[in-house]
Amino acid sequence: xxxxxxxxxxxxxxxxxxxSLKCEQHLGHNAMYWYKxxxxxxxxxxxxxxxxxxxxxxxxxxxxxxxxxNSSHLFLHLHTLxxxxxxxxxxxxxxxxxxGANVLTFGAGSRLTxx
Amino acid sequence: SQQGEEDPQALSIQEGENATMNxxxxxxxxxxxxxxxxxGRGLVHLILIRSNEREKHSGRLRVTxxxxxxxxxxxxxxxxxxxxxxxxxxxxxxxxxxxxxFGKGTKLSVKP
Numbered sequence: 001x002x003x004x005x006x007x008x009x010x011x012x013x014x015x016x017x018x019x020s021l022k023c024e025q026h027l028g029h030n031a032m033y034w035y036k037x038x039x040x041x042x043x044x045x046x047x048x049x050x051x052x053x054x055x056x057x058x059x060x061x062x063x064x065x066x067x068x069x070n071s072s073h074l075f076l077h078l079h080t081l082x083x084x085x086x087x088x089x090x091x092x093x094x095x096x097x098x099x100g101a102n103v104l105t106f107g108a109g110s111r112l113t114x115x
Numbered sequence: 116s117q118q119g120e121e122d123p124q125a126l127s128i129q130e131g132e133n134a135t136m137n138x139x140x141x142x143x144x145x146x147x148x149x150x151x152x153x154x155g156r157g158l159v160h161l162i163l164i165r166s167n168e169r170e171k172h173s174g175r176l177r178v179t180x181x182x183x184x185x186x187x188x189x190x191x192x193x194x195x196x197x198x199x200x201x202x203x204x205x206x207x208x209x210x211x212x213x214x215x216x217f218g219k220g221t222k223l224s225v226k227p
Contacts, residue, residue: 002157033214042118043158043203043217056214090157101146102207104215106157 003027006091006107013081014115021076021110023091031096032074033104034066038087049074050096081114088112117142118216119187119204127224134191136221138204147180147187148205148215158203158217162189194225 004025013019025032034046048056049068063085065077074091088111092104122137138147146165150158164171164180164187171178177190191198201222205215 002159004157006157035217040219042219045214045216048214088155092157099145101148101163102215103148103160103163104150104158104205106159108157109155111155 002105002107004091004093004105004107006089006110008110009108010111010113012113012115013078015081015083017081018077018079020078021089021091021112023074023076023107025072025074025091025093025105027093027095027105029093029095029105030071031094031102032068032071033092033094034074034076035090035092036087037090037109038084043090047076078112081112083114086112086114117144117206117208118218119147119206120218121202121204121221123221124219125222125224127226128194130194130196130225130227132194132225134194134198134223134225136189136202136204136223138187138189138206138218140185140187140204140206142185142208144182144206144208146207147178148207149176149178149187149189150203150205150217152201152203152220154200161202191223194223196225196227199223199225 031050036044047066067075088109091107149161201220203217203220
């Protein structure tokens, strides 16, 4: 248990479904992240939230919609996904301070399959 | 943000041997971090080396950093089958360049 919990661990959805991935951190961190890991591709940084404000959005399609209601929770809302969106979605958190180390603590991931 | 590039992409060794993985990056850094990922799981932070450090040890791990060559290496000594995993480096810049971007990693296989 890393202190970052992701649910569900596995999700299968059709292209017309709407689902959400949830991430919760119990570490008192002030920044949270979504990464996407597809087979044979580097991890892609999707979204960054610092102090509950979105500070980075790396050209992610609008069918992915993040939400950070407070510093401990992060959601990724999914709708009308494509089969190529099937991947392992990783949530991470860190204590982001100026000049600090910014070490990431990851959750175990949510394995998404889009049919 | 900048991405580290790990080399080799895959490494297969026998238990008890040492494993060396390399990382190159392009611009100046604040620190460089190494992470490990077991198959299908999240990444786990292993060790961090700051830009003013040249070498750091943690148990069986030894990390070196050469800022003039913009490269780092991770050495795992006396490897075990349980070390089988993918290893990633993540160079961290300062300020707005601080987000960690990961490469494809080195896939290490340690055979018993």
